[in-house]
Amino acid sequence: xxxxxxxxxxxxxxxxxxxxxxxxxxxxxxxxxxxxxxxxxxxxxxxxxxxxxxxxxxxxxxxxxxxxxxxxxxxxxxxxxxxxxxxxxxxxxxxxxxxxxxxxxxxxxxxxxxxxxxxxxxxxxxxxxxxxxxxxxxxxxxxxxxxxxxxxxxxxxxxxxxxxxxxxxxxxxxxxxxxxxxxxxxxxxxxxxxxxxxxxxxxxxxxxxxxxxxxxxxxxxxxxxxxxxxxxxxxxxxxxxxxxxxxxxxxxxxxxxxxxxxxxxxxxxxxxxxxxxxxxxxxxxxxxxxxxxxxxxxxxxxxxxxxxxxxxxxxxxxxxxxxxxxxxxxxxxxxxxxxxxxxxxxxxxxxxxxxxxxxxxxxxxxxxxxxxxxxxxxxxxxxxxxxxxxxxxxxxxxxxxxxxxxxxxxxxxxxxxxxxxxxxxxxxxxxxxxxxxxxxxxxxxxxxxxxxxxxxxxxxxxxxxxxxxxxxxxxxxxxxxxxxxxxxxxxxxxxxxxxxxxxxxxxxxxxxxxxxxxxxxxxxxxxxxxxxxxxxxxxxxxxxxxxxxxxxxxxxxxxxxx
RNA sequence: GGCCCCAUCGUCUAGUCUGGUCCAGGACGUCAGGUUCUCAUCCUGAAAACCGGGGUUCGAAUCCCCGUGGGGUCACCA
Numbered sequence: 001x002x003x004x005x006x007x008x009x010x011x012x013x014x015x016x017x018x019x020x021x022x023x024x025x026x027x028x029x030x031x032x033x034x035x036x037x038x039x040x041x042x043x044x045x046x047x048x049x050x051x052x053x054x055x056x057x058x059x060x061x062x063x064x065x066x067x068x069x070x071x072x073x074x075x076x077x078x079x080x081x082x083x084x085x086x087x088x089x090x091x092x093x094x095x096x097x098x099x100x101x102x103x104x105x106x107x108x109x110x111x112x113x114x115x116x117x118x119x120x121x122x123x124x125x126x127x128x129x130x131x132x133x134x135x136x137x138x139x140x141x142x143x144x145x146x147x148x149x150x151x152x153x154x155x156x157x158x159x160x161x162x163x164x165x166x167x168x169x170x171x172x173x174x175x176x177x178x179x180x181x182x183x184x185x186x187x188x189x190x191x192x193x194x195x196x197x198x199x200x201x202x203x204x205x206x207x208x209x210x211x212x213x214x215x216x217x218x219x220x221x222x223x224x225x226x227x228x229x230x231x232x233x234x235x236x237x238x239x240x241x242x243x244x245x246x247x248x249x250x251x252x253x254x255x256x257x258x259x260x261x262x263x264x265x266x267x268x269x270x271x272x273x274x275x276x277x278x279x280x281x282x283x284x285x286x287x288x289x290x291x292x293x294x295x296x297x298x299x300x301x302x303x304x305x306x307x308x309x310x311x312x313x314x315x316x317x318x319x320x321x322x323x324x325x326x327x328x329x330x331x332x333x334x335x336x337x338x339x340x341x342x343x344x345x346x347x348x349x350x351x352x353x354x355x356x357x358x359x360x361x362x363x364x365x366x367x368x369x370x371x372x373x374x375x376x377x378x379x380x381x382x383x384x385x386x387x388x389x390x391x392x393x394x395x396x397x398x399x400x401x402x403x404x405x406x407x408x409x410x411x412x413x414x415x416x417x418x419x420x421x422x423x424x425x426x427x428x429x430x431x432x433x434x435x436x437x438x439x440x441x442x443x444x445x446x447x448x449x450x451x452x453x454x455x456x457x458x459x460x461x462x463x464x465x466x467x468x469x470x471x472x473x474x475x476x477x478x479x480x481x482x483x484x485x486x487x488x489x490x491x492x493x494x495x496x497x498x499x500x501x502x503x504x505x506x507x508x509x510x511x512x513x514x515x516x517x518x519x520x521x522x523x524x525x526x527x528x529x530x531x532x533x534x535x536x537x538x539x540x541x542x543x544x545x546x547x548x549x550x551x552x553x554x555x556x557x558x559x560x561x562x
Numbered sequence: 563g564g565c566c567c568c569a570u571c572g573u574c575u576a577g578u579c580u581g582g583u584c585c586a587g588g589a590c591g592u593c594a595g596g597u598u599c600u601c602a603u604c605c606u607g608a609a610a611a612c613c614g615g616g617g618u619u620c621g622a623a624u625c626c627c628c629g630u631g632g633g634g635u636c637a638c639c640a
Contacts, residue, residue, distance in 0.1 A: 352574090
């Protein structure tokens with residue numbers, strides 16, 4: 001079966017990121033919808049790496065994107081082999097555009113021969129000047145082939161001179177038939193003769209996309225709405241090349257809560273603002289690192305368009321106490337969101353099942369398989385949506401609640417293995433298992449699971465007592481917390497086994513015998529264990545610490561205020 | 563600025579194509595109560611929207627027009 005034959009009866013979608021950084025959350029949604037459409041139709045989902053920009057692309061970034069997709073559970077049928085996905089059973093690869101030069105050259109030749117692709121010799125500076133001139137006259141700059149253009153002469157000149165290849169846009173308006181937006185027309189006057197081959201011989205994005213989509217038998221092109229303006233150009237190219245048009249579907253954009261575009265630059269912005277407000281840090285930074293590092297930093301501080309690599313941003317953010325906005329899939333992973341939750345939330349951004357549950361509520365929580373089965377363009381919205389982190393958190397929280405303790409520990413340890421070595425080193429699996437129920441309902445994301453048990457990571461003699469908590473729960477009252485603690489401390493000695501249930505039973509019994517409420521005893525214990533009036537339930541708190549450390553902390557409080 | 567897209571609670575949205583069942587439903591968030599050994603969880607309840615103006619129609623959130631607002635895009639980046 002040839003590619004075109006396949007295209008006629010197969011739904012083929014593709015996700016084509018350019019490897020310039022981690023996978024953006026918006027890109028993840030596009031990939032998800034592409035995969036869902038293909039799966040639901042029994043078709044194929046292609047992953048292609050768009051690395052025609054030699055300066056910005058990197059293999060590391062490409063690998064990172066594959067890893068991000070794999071973490072989300074989005075597998076691909078045709079594409080680079082990694083994480084159990086990919087391969088080239090249809091023989092439509094390679095899947096990196098930088099390896100497809102000969103293919104593009106073939107189609108360049110075809111267009112040149114037809115006289116619709118032509119060399120152009122303006123330098124970038126000259127073009128910039130032309131744009132400025134147009135702007136001064138308040139008209140839009142449109143590059144158009146001169147009417148007295150001599151194709152043969154231009155080709156001759158091109159043999160010896162640097163040039164780009166441009167596509168002669170055919171006259172007449174072009175209408176895009178979009179599966180979510182309907183028909184959208186663009187006048188010829190708005191469409192210029194776009195560059196299809198760069199000076200360095202690489203195709204531009206427009207050309208490579210059109211050729212590759214055709215060669216790979218892509219039947220449905222799903223992408224963000226920011227590409228809508230490119231589509232008429234692509235259609236013109238397809239027609240010139242004799243390709244059939246795929247179905248286009250432009251997905252609504254995803255924005256920040258403040259309405260701005262969700263961009264990787266947001267991270268730089270957050271840190272840059274904080275640095276500028278902090279004179280001390282600014283000076284410290286100005287005096288550390290190598291010369292080149294300092295120069296980069298100075299440039300970054302001044303120029304909003306300059307981005308710093310994540311490895312440099314992260315420590316600065318930590319030092320300044322600012323949290324980086326989550327933009328990339330990797331950010332959500334680090335924060336401790338569950339991949340299936342991210343998928344679920346993403347699916348709802350711009351699409352919805354339009355189904356009610358038996359309780360008359362909108363169906364919002366569903367599995368990946370549900371999306372695969374039910375995804376359709378009719379239910380894709382046209383409106384851009386703001387990314388609601390609170391709602392994502394709530395989803396994640398619910399999913400964490402729904403986990404069995406073992407499941408939770410598994411997820412937690414998996415996360416910690418990558419992001420929190422100290423946690424793994426300090427707590428064994430049995431302890432985590434015991435802690436799980438208490439921690440689960442206090443953590444919306446895995447990264448927060450440590451907070452309610454922070455006291456476990458402190459040395460017994462390093463507890464800092466909160467003055468208010470001490471005043472309220474330890475020194476005040478009749479009997480005082482101190483006295484209760486003293487009495488119960490002895491009782492604690494004989495608790496066997498030293499596990500949550502036994503401890504709680506002992507505390508309960510002890511309080512009953514003394515005629516006090518459990519709360520009266522629990523609070524001073526909390527202060528002794530954590531320095532504050534807040535901790536997980538008593539039994540778990542004490543059991544996790546272990547008898548020795550508990551008694552040491554009781555003694556220390558007694559000594560400090562007794 | 564040109565071109566293009568969009569417009570329902572603070573946010574995500576159902577309802578819009580096939581006008582009436584919508585004094586607009588759900589979720590997140592917010593607020594108020596309740597349960598609880600703290601913090602949480604959990605339970606109950608409340609406030610909260612059809613951008614404005616004209617049409618069409620017996621009737622418009624739903625159809626049409628004009629405004630207004632928001633966004634995208636105008637590279638030898640993708």
